[in-house]
Amino acid sequence: MKSSLFFALILLAASASHSQTSPAASEAERPASVAAKAAAAPAPAPERKPDVIFVPTPQAVVDEMLRMAEIGPKDVLYDLGCGDGRIVVTAAQRYGVKAVGYDIDPLRVQEAREKVRIAGVGHLVRIEQADVFTLDLTGASVITLYLLPQLNLRLMPQLARLRTGARILSHNFDMRGAKPVEVRHVTVEPGGDGDFFVDEDGNHTVYKWLVPWEPEQTAP
Numbered sequence: 001m002k003s004s005l006f007f008a009l010i011l012l013a014a015s016a017s018h019s020q021t022s023p024a025a026s027e028a029e030r031p032a033s034v035a036a037k038a039a040a041a042p043a044p045a046p047e048r049k050p051d052v053i054f055v056p057t058p059q060a061v062v063d064e065m066l067r068m069a070e071i072g073p074k075d076v077l078y079d080l081g082c083g084d085g086r087i088v089v090t091a092a093q094r095y096g097v098k099a100v101g102y103d104i105d106p107l108r109v110q111e112a113r114e115k116v117r118i119a120g121v122g123h124l125v126r127i128e129q130a131d132v133f134t135l136d137l138t139g140a141s142v143i144t145l146y147l148l149p150q151l152n153l154r155l156m157p158q159l160a161r162l163r164t165g166a167r168i169l170s171h172n173f174d175m176r177g178a179k180p181v182e183v184r185h186v187t188v189e190p191g192g193d194g195d196f197f198v199d200e201d202g203n204h205t206v207y208k209w210l211v212p213w214e215p216e217q218t219a220p
């Protein structure tokens with residue numbers, strides 16, 4: 001809980017202070033080949049400011065999210081706010097499933113497409129520029145999120161329309177009013193890839209829900 005609050009405050013503060021066109025705080029942390037290619041072909045500015053800045057999920061946490069998703073061959077995964085595409089690329093590489101990454105920021109879309117190309121998973125993965133709040137998500141059986149608590153809340157009406165048995169995995173942030181079926185903690189070595197914002201104990205949390213989720217009593 002302490003970690004989630006810490007991450008939410010950091011992401012909120014960083015999102016508020018970033019302009020529409022400024023690169024993510026963790027730009028320097030990305031692999032040079034991907035960052036260089038993205039820089040070579042300048043992307044247009046987003047149509048509107050992203051609701052949260054790009055902070056990548058550390059690979060160890062991506063791996064845990066995908067393990068918890070219990071992915072089968074017929075699954076289709078959507079990552080809402082896909083950043084550099086690491087979740088969709090890992091899902092395709094490890095599990096051979098179809099995946100779609102959506103991001104509102106054209107720079108992230110460019111980077112993610114480049115990552116898909118380098119990984120050779122273009123036959124499985126699509127990257128689309130879109131505002132996640134406008135999407136019909138019913139084509140997905142697995143959804144991954146690393147947004148903010150209030151953005152997870154805003155997505156709930158769309159997520160509630162997913163098919164029975166669909167899995168939702170969220171890095172660090174819960175969905176108030178929805179009881180998770182599983183919560184796991186991952187400790188990440190400070191200073192690793194995607195570990196730009198780390199709290200003092202390096203802890204990350206992954207929440208899992210099954211659709212339809214059980215309501216959770218929350219304090220008024």
Ligand SMILES: C[S@@+](CC[C@H](N)C(=O)[O-])C[C@H]1O[C@@H](n2cnc3c(N)ncnc32)[C@H](O)[C@@H]1O
Nearest residue numbers: 050051052055056057081083103104131132146
């Ligand atoms: C914290 S990053 C997570 C990136 C990736 N999912 C991961 O876990 O590594 C959030 C991403 O959401 C994107 N984003 C913010 N608001 C969005 C919106 N309304 N629609 C689509 N993407 C959005 C940002 O551009 C950013 O890349």
